[in-house]
Amino acid sequence: MAKLANIGDFEKLMETVKAGRESSARSVTVCCGTGCVASGAHDVIAKFQEELKTRKIDAEISSKATGCHGFCERGPLVVVFPDRIFYQRVSAEDVPEIVDETLVKDKVIERLLYSDPVSDEKITHEPDVQFYKRQQRIIFGSNGMIDPTDMDDYIGLDGYAALAKVLSDHSSDDVLDVIERSGLRGRGGAGFPTSRKWRITGAQEATPKYVICNADEGDPGAFQDRSLCEGNPHSILEGMAIGAYAIGASEAYIYVRAEYPLACKHLEIAINQAEDRGLLGDNILGTNFSLKIHIKKGAGAFVCGEESALIASIEGKPGEPIPRPPYPAEKGLWGRPTNINNVKTWASVPYIINRGADWFAGIGTEKSKGTMIFSLVGKVNNTGLVEVPMGMTLKELVEEIGGGIPGGKKLKAVQTGGPSGGCIPSELMTIPIDYEELAKVGSMMGSGGCVVMDEDTCMVDVARYFLSFTVAESCGKCTPCREGNGRLLDILVRICGGDGKEGDIELLKELAGAITDGSLCALGKTAPNPVLTTIEYFRDEYEAHIKDKCCPAKVCKSLITYSIVADNCTGCLACLKACPAGAVSGEKKQVHVIDQAKCTKCGACYEVCKFEAVSVE
């Protein structure tokens, strides 16, 4: 691949690439995001290639593996272009049929289509799927169109045009102005205005300066950073290059979880390609601007998502946060001014440059601009990654995009912001997605996790769950986080175990106060949020556990008993076989009995029973 010597060369290349791709020729894409791969997407794409080759039509009909489409729930996903015929849950065995019927004969295969869970209607085209319909896929949109290992795919979609534009006629101040006018705020959680952060770093006298991409996505229930790194790595690189140009940095790091091997691989490939093309490295596109991007793999510590811990980790130190001030913008990596942004923030930048600040600012609410990518997970029909404009209500998100709650259960709460966020009760579902609005109800935007909980969820148990997460992930450096959160967890475990005491709620609140006010870093400071919000909105559940010794959601093992409903039991032996503790006894076709002394309350019997003959009380 020849190095591009100047901006003119780049423009020529872009024209060539676009021309080559503008044919209306038929093509097929297979989503190869982690979710789909886990469901067998690699076999599917391999089969496509094999089938097309066997039929000797691989020249006319191209096939490619793309990044994540977001609708992981229904993977592996196959989209046939140009009509965007959308097949879901495709297996390798389905491939010959798709080739023969759809690719060759242009016929739609009914059984592979997605049927809307609400209307039961079969949907043929991808954009018509309810899941996608209500989304505004800007940053995430290209994921499904490009092969992340092929740079030209990205260039074909105006990739690196923003960088070229900036390098040809923008001063660093110009870039800062655009970003400021766009109203872009950090997508990593706190929502600090991006332009302000860049300006502070840029204004420092010390050199060299660094930019860092925080791809240490550790929030349980969030995987949008992973999807972007895997599916569209060049957009991140381009954003970083523009940011580095504006700030005056010539070295950059991407800190990515080692648990995301595919993301690491795709980023590495992308960096190499961009360097080969002269879009990264020394004298980018013949200008004076140079940028070297390094990849640093995290080794498994949630706390390394915290800026100072992340920096420490890059420096080869344990991932422990250091007190701020000084902020990384003043003294960051190697003690130099450093700007850290989240993957999604960086990836937003090229779009803003290309389409203009006003376009971006036109999306969203007054203070929260643009779109936000959520991982919509939990007890919701359509799980997956969604990109929606700021300002959409949670209700819309859950019901219209998510397709509501499975099994006709009732929505209880939505937890946003990862383990540091709060649980928002169903009655507050009408609030719009906005940094300030979420904060007002005790939660936060965070990295974009959005966990839906139904009536079967015990909120005390959820609080306990989140605390057990933060306690396990706390670095243990400062007292309030280490000891305080540990004690919080102890108390929650006790309450869930039926040993709650009068005054526990007050003690939880007191501890939470000390942790929030006293902890060294944001991990500690925000860790009590799930506890505080669940106490705030579901205090009755706490009281039921403490005073009545019962778990209303029938989750907490110590407070429930499993028993056989004699009327429903058919004596099928299913529960008896499933019980790991040997607590179920009975003969075939006779009503079974659960020995309460042996029962470990694992719920296996309840899960396997097809006759609703196991009850939980």
Added chain:
Amino acid sequence: MKRIGVFVCHCGHNIGATVNVTEILKELSRYPGVVHCKDYKYMCSEPGQKLIKDSIAGEELEGVVVACCTPSLHEETFRRIADSAGINRYLLEIANIREQCSWVHTDPEKATSKAATLIKTIVEKTKLNDSLEPMRIPVKTKALVIGGGVAGLQASLDIANSGYEVVLVEQNPSIGGHMAQLSETFPTLDCSQCILTPRMVEVGQHDNIDLRTYSEVEEISGYAGNFKVKIRGKPRSVDLEKCTGCGDCWNLCPVMNKPEIRVMQSVSDSMDPDMRSNLDAVIDRNGCAREDIIGILQGVTDEYNWLPRDAICYVAERLEIPVSYVYRIASFFTQFSLEPRGKHIIKVCLGTACFVRGAPRILSQIQSDLGIAPGETTEDGLFTLETVNCLGACALGPLMVVDEDYHGRLKFTRVMSALDSYK
């Protein structure tokens, strides 16, 4: 020839019992130049002294020999008589017939003869003695006191209070000596510190005392009245002028034992050479600076599935950092294991999405079936069970990953059969 007088002292029995003084007188009175010869029981007593004085005047003696005890005891006494009698004091000499004769001999006859000889030799010397004048040496009126114990303090104060300067040299960092260590003093049982401390303070503040603690006398030359002293001030490492004695330094100095500096033991020779070359390759790939440590440990984990002890030590050695530092990093991040791990690694996702979809139940089933808790390895070394706080594949929850294989949407019933394929 000089007119010599000889005066023989009996010194009680000290001389008289052994030496025949009468015989001596007889013999000496015949000796050339001796014009006057007398004896007396105690020549140093007042009548004895008077006898000599009168004789010098009366007999016009020009030289005097006193035969008696050692000159170190009474030379000055008798020379003062010469002064007062008007002859030069150095014309008087002593013949020591006590220490050099009577005290060391038992035979009276021989002792008497020896005494006579001794006296005669001194008579001969005295005959040729010149009149001399004592030398007058001016005195430097400044004293050196060596030692700052109670004796040195007392002496210094006495001299200083009389208006003379004192240089007080103490080898220890403080004055006070052993007395400062005592609790009470006998027989009055008063507190040692209470009586000593005011003295110490007085010395420390005295205008006439130049206190040199932590110093030693290196050399003294010269002579009485005019000594030259070299004092070696040992380096305190503290500037006495600037120091305020606030105590911050000694209260905060943490070193309480004699440090013995030890160097890290090398493992490179004792370890498996294959492992060493593997590790070298990993380190060369990642770099050899402290900042590369995480990458190196990841490389080692890729190689061995865990971090063997030798590997940790060797990495420390190559990176020239303490083993404790590598150990700290290795035990901090969940990706690293300090225990050998099984052939297959089962990671059960406990992310929120998986959690609300029943991941804990899946975990407890695996636990009870394999008989291991998270972080443990089965006895046959086949499986290691680990939990992970989100694998970012939430749509597949509940989810477990065995090695690189994702097993999503796990059902209670499917867990164990999924694992069976790895056995």
Added chain:
Amino acid sequence: MITFKLNGTEVEVEEGTTILEAAKEHGVEIPTLCYHPAFEPYQVCRVCLVEVIKDGQSKLVPSCGYKVEEGTEVLTHSELVLKRRRTIVELILAEAPNSERVLAIAKDLGIEKSRFESKREKECILCGLCVNACNDIIKVGAIGFAKRGTQREITTPYGEFSDVCSTCGACASLCPTGVIKVEEISDSEIKPILSEFDANLSQRPCIYVPFPQAVPNRPVIDRENCMYFKTGECRICEIVCQPEAIKYDQDEEITEEEVGAVIVATGYDLYPIERMKEYGGGEYTDVIDGLQFERLLSASGPTQGEVRRPSDGRIPKRVAFFACVGSRDPEHHCSYCSKICCMYMVKHALLYKERVPDGEPVIFSIDVRTSGKGYEEFYTRAKEEAGIIYIRGKPSRIIKEGDGYEVWAINTVTGKQIRVRCDMVVLSTAIIPTVGAPELAREMRIPVDEHGFLSEVHPKLRPVESLVRGFFLAGCSQAPKDIPDTVAQASAAASKVLEMFARGEILAEPHIVWVDEDKCATCKVCIDACPYEARELDEEKKAVVVSDALCQGCGCCVAACPTGATRQKNLDDEQLSRMVEAIFEQEKEHSGSD
């Protein structure tokens, strides 16, 4: 300068000052645990949290690391601060319920007991002082943190003995809970730096003043043990010294003084207890010498005046005192009587009895010498009123028996062999000249006796003058003596000096040598022969001249001079030959008459 409001009062501090420092400067105390003035603020214990109000917004920040900002308001003891501080201290107290430091802070906040139960095995509050000292200050890295979260701990790699630990003990000395122990970190022999002043019964740091009342009250660095002088690291004292008085590169300084007289008061040492093998000296920890017992009795001593055994801190119920250890033992040790032991043993026994009323002092002695004013009465009172047991006889050995010791002796009154069990033994070891003092005396050319004590001119008539003129003796440098005698002799020596100064000159004997300059061949043999450095070559005169003041008239040079140029006044060659002739004539006369 920065102006801010501290608890409602406007104050000024220098830019860059932390809130903690600023508060201290203005007399406001904020509790701390993980803070150490020489370390980068670690800011983890969070005990020092204070409230900062900036632009109308309030937040809690750790005062140890947070720098004062212009125009802000700082509340160190607001209701919120105290509430949060209490919770945090309670959390810490739960893990360190016995730490005096933590207990004191808790008490100030009105906390009696933590509501939380302890969870960790060790009373470690993970303040990090030990780890940060070992890694960032001492730069050894023997210990470190390991694991994370509630599992976080401080350990050596693999929890095994460290092979790099220098056993310096910085970790242990900084630990606020006392949980860090060097012997758990290293299996090397730990050699505590012992306080000379406390007769090795307590430890002292490397920069120290020997005792609180020291004059001058200024510290000294023990270069033998100071980390900086071993590795160039640490520098804590330099960092914390506000007046910048620490000078590691200070050299020794030689100064010259001209003085007229010298008083030698070099004092004494005790005969080394290690030489008393039969008593287990140096081997048995509870067999100590008299000075050590003094420190045990002293209110400012290592036990604050309580008599406790060095080995285990237990109060000894029976203490044996041995007299004449090394004294009056011409065969093995010192022949002389050390003079003060009989009396200080009476004192020791009395004071021990006073501190430990049910204790039993037993004194073994050959006899008791009470020659001093009031001494006999003191002894009698001790024997009769305090019931101190005296046993006649010198013990032959001490055997360690279980927890205590057994003294083997013969009671010379009854002639019976006895064995006495006791918990501790105090040996009244002999007084010897201070180590190095005899060498110093030799250097100064003043004579010492066979024991190394300085010789006086005459034991009765000139007891404070040295045989060399201009040197005077005071205290135990001359012979063992008690305090009254010491002080008396010191004053006597001073008065001798004063006599000399008052006169302004001294008279010197004139019968020194002189040189017949015509005969001198300048061969310089005399220069080497002179022990007083009184001869030197005068280039102008072309002769080796005599310094009248230095010449002592010893005659060495006269004998050495090959040309007969050097001659002695009143001891000329003529005189000498006449004296010799006189001897021969006498011989002749006597043999002739026989």
